[in-house]
Amino acid sequence: MQEYHTAIVGAGPAGLQCARKLASYGYKVIVFEENKVPGEPNYSTAGIPKEAFERFKLPKKCIGKPFSKVSFITPNVNLDWGFKKEIGYTLDFKKLKIGMADELKGRCEIRYGARVNDLKTDDNGITEIEYVEGGTNSSCKARYFIDASGFSGVLASRVGLRKKVPCSPAVGIEKVIRIKLPEHYKDNILFYFGDKFVPYGYAWVFHFGEDLYKIGVCTYNEHKLLKKKKHLNHYLDEFVLRFGKGKVEEIHGGSIFVTGGFKKNTWKNLIMIGDTASTINPILGEGIRHSLYSGDFAADTVYMHTRGLTETLEDYDTIINVYRQNKWILSKLLSNLIYSSNDTIKDIVIGRLRNMTPEEMYKCGFGYDFNLLIRKILF
Numbered sequence: 001m002q003e004y005h006t007a008i009v010g011a012g013p014a015g016l017q018c019a020r021k022l023a024s025y026g027y028k029v030i031v032f033e034e035n036k037v038p039g040e041p042n043y044s045t046a047g048i049p050k051e052a053f054e055r056f057k058l059p060k061k062c063i064g065k066p067f068s069k070v071s072f073i074t075p076n077v078n079l080d081w082g083f084k085k086e087i088g089y090t091l092d093f094k095k096l097k098i099g100m101a102d103e104l105k106g107r108c109e110i111r112y113g114a115r116v117n118d119l120k121t122d123d124n125g126i127t128e129i130e131y132v133e134g135g136t137n138s139s140c141k142a143r144y145f146i147d148a149s150g151f152s153g154v155l156a157s158r159v160g161l162r163k164k165v166p167c168s169p170a171v172g173i174e175k176v177i178r179i180k181l182p183e184h185y186k187d188n189i190l191f192y193f194g195d196k197f198v199p200y201g202y203a204w205v206f207h208f209g210e211d212l213y214k215i216g217v218c219t220y221n222e223h224k225l226l227k228k229k230k231h232l233n234h235y236l237d238e239f240v241l242r243f244g245k246g247k248v249e250e251i252h253g254g255s256i257f258v259t260g261g262f263k264k265n266t267w268k269n270l271i272m273i274g275d276t277a278s279t280i281n282p283i284l285g286e287g288i289r290h291s292l293y294s295g296d297f298a299a300d301t302v303y304m305h306t307r308g309l310t311e312t313l314e315d316y317d318t319i320i321n322v323y324r325q326n327k328w329i330l331s332k333l334l335s336n337l338i339y340s341s342n343d344t345i346k347d348i349v350i351g352r353l354r355n356m357t358p359e360e361m362y363k364c365g366f367g368y369d370f371n372l373l374i375r376k377i378l379f
Ligand SMILES: Cc1cc2nc3c(=O)[nH]c(=O)nc-3n(C[C@H](O)[C@H](O)[C@H](O)COP(=O)(O)OP(=O)(O)OC[C@H]3O[C@@H](n4cnc5c(N)ncnc54)[C@H](O)[C@@H]3O)c2cc1C
Pocket: 009, 010, 011, 012, 013, 014, 015, 032, 033, 034, 035, 040, 041, 043, 044, 045, 046, 047, 048, 114, 115, 116, 117, 148, 149, 150, 151, 152, 153, 154, 171, 172, 173, 174, 216, 252, 253, 254, 255, 256, 273, 274, 275, 276, 280, 285, 286, 287, 288, 289, 291
């Protein structure tokens, strides 16, 4: 059995970024990904601020379209913010992961089609993980383990860091549609709030390519929705119909663990990152940027520990909680409040943002500046 410095479970943005950083330190790293096809699952709308795209030197070939406009729509309110330059990109999620993995060739081993399903521990933490690859059971030893398995949290849930099945996951689905839409939709990301679009969540249209759009819906309380209302697919179909008939190129979706974050994200020699650690921001479901940051933080923590500069991996808990501040908890509260309110309240609350400048909108939407947001809503 081969031994590694670090074993990472999950080749999503979090796991791949962590691998990139650890490989840059020269460590022997392995990544396990249960999907056989690189880049799968291709579930995300993948809108990302330009600042993060550049900070992490993401592969340019994964850019679908840049965006320089943001719109908020409720049943009776239409707000548009236009920026002088592009402020972000809608990415091809699959190409993003393939590009990040390609960069690791020769520097890190990635095992596609290898599903991690168990682990062994001793007093110091995890000693090895067990996985199934091509029907064969194998195991892998490492000094450090990173759980970047997203929603499933395969290692973290086994050692008791978090629950296996989250009590209230958010679920999102979207269609990639080839369709001609008016100029207003070009270089834009549009968010729709209201039960008339989808209950307990929001809908969106992201420009993704020449006459190509990602159109989707998500709900923050799937069980409530499914029990009392109709299936999420129903809302997606109804929402898509608003834009006329187009050619559906793809349909995909996924579940996200939206909690506002955990205080404890480490256990002995294990760190959980990205969606496993619920780093996604609850307000508009932005997860990729925060997954990338958490991957970097985890790699730096492992580096410090390997060099004997720290005694435990708990520094990661401090770093990730400083990064989130109280903004994730406030985002969670605000999203509960907005998404559970009726359409009249949504009209009023979103309508209050009418006088926000584009710069203020950016600070609230991407910087989660709640002081500013609450001032705008209340005064
Ligand atoms: C519909 C939808 C739209 C979204 N839109 C946006 C957006 O526009 N912008 C944005 O920033 N975020 C968006 N998000 C969220 C964003 O995609 C996630 O936050 C981000 O991808 C999380 O990255 P991750 O690496 O932590 O997890 P994932 O991307 O989920 O990666 C986890 C990986 O682990 C693998 N895995 C799981 N279990 C095992 C196992 N046992 N063994 C081996 N491998 C395993 C999985 O196959 C997967 O590849 C969206 C999410 C959804 C559902």
